[in-house]
Amino acid sequence: DQGGVRDELPPITTWLNRLLALRIETQNLLFEVFEQLMAAKVEGAIAAGNYDKGLETITAESIVVTDRRTVYTHPVSGAQSHVLTVARKDRIRPLGLVDALAIVRAEPQSVLLVNTRSNRAAIQLPTASLMLDDGTVEHRVRLLRPIDELRFGLDALAETHWQPADRKLFCELWQAEVTAVPEFTPSTFYIVAGLLLPIWRRLPDHDCQVYRIQTDAGERIIGRHIAPTLVATMLRNLGIDHVPTLAPEAAWTGLIEGKIGLQLAEGLVLRRSRVMNDYRVELVGFTEAMVPRLKALGLISEIISWKLKLFVPTGDEGSAILATLLDRHTLVGVTERTAAA
Structure with a gap:
């Protein structure tokens, strides 16, 4: 810093030229240290469980799709989403x-x-x-x-x-x-393949690993991995398996009377709450990114005690807004509540 003018850092090409001007032994030492630091970062991410491999190609001795279940069909194009159960057999090659x-x-x-x-x-x-x-x-x-x-x-x-x-x-x-050590080890994993964008928000949000596989029959598939413990939850979010059926009118009546609460996909919950000495139908469990979309469906927002809250209007339009909300976020559970709740 001379005369009040701060020198700018040299461009990357200058640093590269300086590096290449070093002795070969010094360059090798610097690159070796860099590789060690990079390997340590990767190992640390793997140990912490947040290492993202991107698109991972699964190779095994045998890959067979044992079950294929259609979980969504696009109403316009007819494109489908499938949950695949994949049996995998890997050859074990121990170090002699x-x-x-x-x-x-x-x-x-x-x-x-x-x-x-x-x-x-x-x-x-x-x-x-x-x-x-x-x-x-x-x-x-x-x-x-x-x-x-x-x-x-x-x-x-x-x-x-x-x-x-x-x-x-x-x-x-x-x-x-x-x-x-046995010659082979069998395992099973699950992936969602086909049309994914319309149902992406209903899939588990903590595991976004994408697999590419080729089955023994020659079929090539790219899909998102789903943990075995979350398959049942995902199916409920998609409106499949043990999902309750409830007409919007009946659901609205139960909410207004405080008899039931509704569990929706993506962790949303509708319930009757007492707010400012009045009963309101409140939506909880939403994220900040969901707010504009939910307000576009007709929900109203209020800041209460410095916290954003969303409500379904209790007027004549309430039942219609609830029907739109249920169409966008699948009903996955109904809980009984006391009338005083």
């Missing part, structure tokens, strides 16, 4: 003892480990450290096993049952585990 010992010989920092509780063997190998939120560095190690890998912080590893072992015991336990 000969290859494991070769890794040990090639890595001077490797350590032979045995779990004193489970009688399993592992090879301790160095791996990238992690920068924690408080700025401290967590030094970690990688445990290589016959069919998987584990990563531990050094402090966390000391609290486990993994202990250094002699070569003979390590070899016995490693070979015993390799021998016991």
Whole structure:
């Protein structure tokens, strides 16, 4: 900063030229550090459960669609959405003892480990450290096993049952585990394929992983993965399986009288509430992004105690607005309430 004029940072090309002007050994060292930092970031995201692989191609020994269920048909184009149950069979290729010992010989920092509780063997190998939120560095190690890998912080590893072992015991336990590994492992997963945009808001919002598969019959499919525990919830959100049927007029009467509450798709709930000494039909569970769309359907908004609330008007137009709302957000449950609620 000279004479009140602050120098601008040099452009990226200048930094690149400076990097390329370094000795090859120095460049290799910088790129190695960068790769370690990138690997640590990826491993941290995987461990935290928020790593997004994007479009993931699933490869397996066998992929078969065992069930195909139509859950939505577009009223104009006739395009359909399907929930697919996919059976997958993967060949297990364990790391043999000969290859494991070769890794040990090639890595001077490797350590032979045995779990004193489970009688399993592992090879301790160095791996990238992690920068924690408080700025401290967590030094970690990688445990290589016959069919998987584990990563531990050094402090966390000391609290486990993994202990250094002699070569003979390590070899016995490693070979015993390799021998016991089955040739294949079967599994089942669920995906929603076909026309997705009209029903996207009714799908679970915490898992947006997209799979690309090719079945044994040669069919190629791209669809969104659905966790097995959320399939039933998704079907209810789509108006399928154990969904109550209730005419809008009857639903409106029950709401006005405070006898029932309505559970709608996307986590919305309609109920009678006492607001400012008056009974109102209130909608709860909405997000900020939903507000313009819900107001366009006829709901009215009010700020009460510095909080935005949405209500269905209780006048003559209330029943019609409720019918429009139920058409847009599927009814997934009816709860009985006391008249005083």
